[in-house]
Amino acid sequence: MTFEESERLSTVPPSGIRRFFEIAEEYDDIISLGVGEPDFAPPWSARDAAIASLERGQTSYTANRGMRELRERIADDVHSRYGLDYDAGEEILVTSGASEAIDLAFRAFHDPGDSVAVAQPCYLSYVPSATLAGADVIDVPTREEDDFKLTREVLEESGAGEAETLVLCYPNNPTGATMTREELVPVADFAREHDLQVFSDEIYAELTYEHDHASIASFPGMRERTVVFNGFSKAYAMTGLRLGYALAPPEAIEAMNRIHQYTMLSAPTTAQHAAVDALDNCADDVAEMRAQYDRRRNYLLSRFDDMGIDCFPAAGAFYVFPECPWDDADAFAEALIEEEGVAVVPGHVFGAGGEGHLRVTYATSMSDLKEAMARIESFLD
């Protein structure tokens, strides 16, 4: 007897990031600018609340959709920050990270043969999650000349109008691109004209430096066709606590919850207690982390500029996405680890449109960033 992978799974390749992880793991003392998570610990107040909940023995399952008090705070938070109105009772699902919510949405709303248009380069889970749900993926490569924003032109050129669903993520991992309210208008128009569902991953919404975050769900005629994903990993540096959520109309949340209740039952209880405190008490911590990220972003952009490396002015998340100085980004990334002990990730790993670029994370201390930039500079000389 041998285990034989399902046909569906066999179409999902191993993660393209794996190879670089293995190379980086061979070296001690590398400075990694290849990490996709904050370098901060969660605000102490939220950690303390999690500890207190454990001391009280609050470790049972919660409601499938998440603790009511947490959903109420999420409803208030997305209302005050992004002008979104979702009902705590029926329109919010708390999940084990935004990744779970993304997987639920693909499985809840797609059948084999559906197509899903994915704006790229993007977070590594969308394409495999869509594929596992049986959907075909239409690549929508964004372009450096547009600062990696999603435009009507690339939507049309890629045939995204034929899809059932459009997936987008702004602020973007890996490019750091953001979209203003005005820039989202043609995307919303396109979605309505082609009657598309929209999956909008807004996990980096709080890490927007040049303008306020705009949610596509807040446009006329968009709320009823959009699932918004967000969570606590990035803004509150709570990655390992695994807590995210989906916002969508009642029938969509009901459908996603039907999978969630069987696979996850409920999101981690300790993390939910931390999240309640995060929303109550940690706005200042988020503002301080944002200010620090913003300074590091300025620092990197300025250093790359002086090195003569083209880098569009990324305004969100904690990534910049410079052009690779060599034609072969894989070779560059490997040589940079081997010779200088600095890890970055080639952009093509994140999908169409990422070729010839590097994802450089600034979720790292200023002293490490300085050292890493000095090493990159000497590597290029």
Next chain:
Amino acid sequence: MSTREEILALLRENARYSNEDIARQTGLDEAEVAETIEELEAEGVIRGYQAIVDPSKTDVERVRASVELNVTLDRETSYADISERLAKFPEVTDLRLVSGDFDFAMEVEGDSMSEVSRFISEKVAPVPEITQTVTHYIMESYKERGVEFGDGRDDDRLSISP
């Protein structure tokens, strides 16, 4: 945040940032950074730059104490007069007027407990306005000016992650 506030925030975070580091992080011109810092120094907004040292990690044994002082004022003597007199002693590292059960919170430093005790009894207690001194020797320091003295948090993140 104004330019001055932004520069102050960065210097309070790390006083060893070069003008170039500050310029790159804020998008300001390096010359503007230099000029603003000079202004802040000239106006006395910035009073100095010092390292935060964990005494337990050095070979030099120094004794520190925090001292509570009670004083009585009269028509001729103000808090400022008393503080001026006390602040002149090099042994006094910090001096603050506080609310509550006592008037001044003072920190003193010396080579030994006996030296610190002698300083308090011979130089501080005899000041006529001082009615009482309570001395607390500092036994261990866990956090100074926002910096924790623990071993810190290791970066246990995966070296590459999506």
